Amino acid sequence: MKAIVCEKYGLPSDLVLKDLPDLKPKEKEVVVQVKACSLNFPDTLIIQGKYQYKPELPFTPGSDIAGKVKLVGEGVKHLKVGDEVFGFVSKGGFAEEVLAPARNIFPKPPKMDYATGASFLMAYGTSYHALKNRAKLKVGETLVVLGASGGVGLAAVELGKQMGARVIACASTDEKVDFCKTHGADEGINYTKEDLKKSIKELTDGKGADVIYDPIGDKFSEPALRAIAWEGRFLVVGFAAGEIPKIPLNLALLKGCQIVGVFWGSWAMQFPNDNMQNTMELINMHADGKLNPHIHAKYELEEAHKAMEEMMNRKVRGKIVIECS
Numbered sequence: 001m002k003a004i005v006c007e008k009y010g011l012p013s014d015l016v017l018k019d020l021p022d023l024k025p026k027e028k029e030v031v032v033q034v035k036a037c038s039l040n041f042p043d044t045l046i047i048q049g050k051y052q053y054k055p056e057l058p059f060t061p062g063s064d065i066a067g068k069v070k071l072v073g074e075g076v077k078h079l080k081v082g083d084e085v086f087g088f089v090s091k092g093g094f095a096e097e098v099l100a101p102a103r104n105i106f107p108k109p110p111k112m113d114y115a116t117g118a119s120f121l122m123a124y125g126t127s128y129h130a131l132k133n134r135a136k137l138k139v140g141e142t143l144v145v146l147g148a149s150g151g152v153g154l155a156a157v158e159l160g161k162q163m164g165a166r167v168i169a170c171a172s173t174d175e176k177v178d179f180c181k182t183h184g185a186d187e188g189i190n191y192t193k194e195d196l197k198k199s200i201k202e203l204t205d206g207k208g209a210d211v212i213y214d215p216i217g218d219k220f221s222e223p224a225l226r227a228i229a230w231e232g233r234f235l236v237v238g239f240a241a242g243e244i245p246k247i248p249l250n251l252a253l254l255k256g257c258q259i260v261g262v263f264w265g266s267w268a269m270q271f272p273n274d275n276m277q278n279t280m281e282l283i284n285m286h287a288d289g290k291l292n293p294h295i296h297a298k299y300e301l302e303e304a305h306k307a308m309e310e311m312m313n314r315k316v317r318g319k320i321v322i323e324c325s
Helices: 041-048 114-118 121-133 152-162 174-180 196-203 218-225 250-256 266-269 272-287 302-314
Strands: 002-005 016-019 029-039 064-072 082-087 098-099 105-107 142-145 167-171 187-192 209-216 227-234 258-261 294-302 319-323
Touching: 002 302, 029 082, 029 302, 041 082, 041 302, 064 098, 064 121, 082 121, 082 167, 098 319, 105 272, 114 319, 121 152, 121 209, 121 227, 121 266, 121 272, 142 152, 152 167, 152 174, 152 209, 167 174, 167 196, 174 187, 187 196, 196 218, 209 218, 218 227, 218 250, 227 250, 266 272, 294 302, 302 319
Parallel strands: 142 167, 142 209, 167 187, 209 227, 227 258, 294 319
Antiparallel strands: 002 016, 029 064, 029 098, 029 319, 064 082, 082 105
16 A cells, blocks of 8 residues: 655655555554545654654654555444545555554544545544534634634634634634634634733623633744633643743633643543544534534645645635545
8 A cells, every 4th residue: 555654854855656455454443545644734744753643663654544445444333335434544645555443533524525524523522522522612702713714713713602602713814714604603803913911801891701722832822821811721732832831820710710721632542532522513413514514635645745744834715635545
């Protein structure tokens, strides 16, 4: 089988396309023939050795997959050969086939195509876990989403609206802000032109945001936190803008707020039944037409490096998909 391989930490141009041996499942594993795998920002960090998860070299990146079950290991009861599926893996998705724990693979709804399936679980799974389980977002609350035009950010915008919140989308260009409004955002802030703290305060009549969803970090986290409401929840999702910020802890005291970590992948592994419940709720929302991931572009497997470069250059709105076979 063909796979994209990271043989040394570096840039997308250092990735190589190789022929690797076909895979065999162990107990409670399946081999999935990959039809599509979407790109997530952590993929661009993992290949550089800059992410908290560092797979042993060499490895194949890619986590968000959709395809057909090729082989089934012992003890797997909910899947059979030929089933159309989607799910997530820790690595290996940018390949013609991938080995996956069966508990991370779900039957794909018939009306969901492979590109959508590969763009669905990590973005919506992360954001739903963040808003439902970690923030306990309530109807009528104000949700501020940083990096709102990206994969997880756009999912948070859509889910926030579905959960009854007023959503303020924050992004780096006016075009991205307008794009978020087409996906349900009530208001928008261009944080490269506007004072983030001041703008959030103005849009909330001085109260501040009840929940702040932050997948970007860097210089944006602190001013956003300074605009949080009393007893607000600040969700630490990631650091796509670069630096991991150092937050003055007195802000948590002064605001009476919570700074809450969101690590959906680890939670899903530790609490598979709860993750299954969330996944079924998300599938039902998609079936009802309430959730529709935006596909920014599609690339062939051998073009994976181009897809990563586009994401690293901050050109992506929604999701990029690698079509693998």
